[in-house]
Amino acid sequence: MEETIVHMGFDDIDTPFGGCTTHFAASILVKWIKDKRIKLVDYPNLIRLNPGVPWKTRGNGAVVLRFKVKDHEEAMKLLEEAYDEALQYLRKYHHPQHHPVIGIYVGELSERIKWIGWKAVHDLIPLDLMYRVLRKEKDKIEYRLLRKDKKRGLIGVFSAIGYRMTNTDYTYELIAYRSEEFLDKPRQVDAESVKYMDKLFHSETILNYDYEINRPLITPHGGDPVLLGIRGENPEVLIKAYNIIKINEPVPIRLIYRTNQHTDAHLRRINDLGEAFIYRGVRVRVWVASIPKRIIGGHVIFKVTDGKRFIDVAAYEPTGKLRRIVEKLRPGDEVEVMGIVRPQSSKHGPTINLEKIHIIMVKPLIKLENPICPRCGARMKSAGRGKGYKCPKCGYRDPNAKKIIRVIKRDLEPGWYEPPPRAFKHLMKPLKRFGKEKNYFPEEIEPSNFIWYNNRVLK
Structure with missing residues (x-):
């Protein structure tokens, strides 16, 4: 009997007070693998969507499990089971602004659903657009709303399902989860061991430690169930890195996700500022059009132009030393700016929130x-309009003398510049990942050694 491929997505199954979509997905995956009810065809996917949208969830990520089951009936049973489990999970964490949804797509993904996934990572997806797409896919989809009339999670679920990562860049993250009895206690992760791990695996892992403020970056804050998350280029290095870290509390579940984190997937290369729509992630070559100014709060603002249009660019206070680079820019410098376009307000027009900058050409200052x-070496003065110059010291005159052009060396070099590690958000790609981009992943692969339950590998 031919098996059926199912893509099951989860979105917004958390609140500011606790819970976590990845934790819920990991918990139900443990159960299904132990019961041998599914056969995965990919690592669990953690898909970060456009971080600029106004209704984003915490981290704006959704989880997708891609697996085979014996038939469509079994897929529906798993959807109903996930729905019931999620209702139980969310009883602890009610939040009126959240729109939790679980959905499935059965069979090979259409180009339409792949397109919506691509678009949702860098652009704005209105709910009515998602509904139009889903109506055309009605024979392949099912979904359950976990809060009556709260439908926005549909965008996250089906966009993440459509973002397959078979021909785009990707990374991995190993997430370790806490026991419930430890959720109200400080995380027991030894900071020095994180620093040691970073020194061993720095080249193949991503943003483990910020040495400027002497703080680990792999441990979140707050009461959510994530103990730590290590991000890197391949699963093997994450397992080795995790084993270096000293942890003094139980870890019931840990899981490796394949993800679009730190790939700059949210940045769309545009030709000119006419395509810099609000809420869109963009990268665009422009020229600096004003001297950068530092304003209240420590933010640095400057204007850029494509030759026809102008837009503000803001390097906000958390970008740290990047602001000092930005302050050295001058009109005429050619740059490539990258970031989310923030909407206008009563105080400013549309603004690109700067994430990274590529300084292409530094205009010489003349x-x-x-x-x-020539007689005594003193600086000469004008002898009058059209009369050349005279020396105030020795009296020498030269009616044909002209001003000297002096090129002033700029304290700024062309190149790439980024903020400190602590300022990086989920999708932002560090410069050290340049050249490590991937562009292929098999349509089907049965992952191994990717999920642990009570320190034992599940198979």
Whole structure:
């Protein structure tokens, strides 16, 4: 009997007070693998969607499990089981603004659903657009709303399902989860061991430690069930890195996700500022059009132009030392700016929130100076309009002398510049990942050594 491929997505199964979509997905996956009810065809996927949308969830990520089951009836049973489990999970964490949804797509993904996944990572997806797509896919989809009339999670679920990552860049994250009895206690992760792990695996892992403020970056804050998350280029290095860290509390579940984190997937290369729509992630080549200014709060603002249009660019206070680079820019410098387009307000127009900057060309600064007296070496002065220059010290005159052009060396070099590690958000790609991008993943692969329950590998 031919098996059926199912893509099951989860979104918004958390609140600011606790819970976590990845934790819920990991918990139900443990159960299904132990019961041998599914056969995965990919690592669990953690898909981060456009971080600029106004109704984003915490981290704006959704989880997708891609697996085979014996038939469509079994897929529906698993959907109903996931729905019931999620209702139980969310009883602890009610939040009126959240729109939790679980959905499935059965069979090979259509180009339409792949397109909506691609678009949702860098652009705005209105709910009515998602509904139009889902109506055309009605024979392949089912979904359950976990809060009556709260439907926005449909965008996250089916966009993440459509973002397959078979021909785009991806990374991995090993997430370790806490026991419930430890949720109200400080995380027992030894900071020095994180630093040691980073020194061993720095080249193949991502943003483990911020040495400027001497703080680990792999441990979140707050009461959610994530103990730590290590991000990197392949699963093997994450397992080795995890085993270096000293943890002084139980870890009932840990799981490796394949993800679009730190790939810059949210940045769309645009040709000019006419395509810099609000809430869109963009990267665009432009010229600096104003001297950067530092404003209240420590933010640095400057204007750029494509030759026809202008837009503000903001390097906000959390970008740290990047602001000092930005302050050295001058009109005429050619740059590539990257970030989310923030909407206008009563105080400012649309603004690109700067994430990284590529300084392509630094325009020379030219200064015109009076000539030097050839007789005594003093700086000459104008002898009057059209009369050349005279020396105030020795009296020498030269009616044909002209101002000297002096090129002032800029304290700024062309190149790539990024903020400190603590300022990085989920999708932002560090410069050290340049050249490590991937562009292929098999349509089907049965992962192994990717999920642990009570320190034992599940198979």
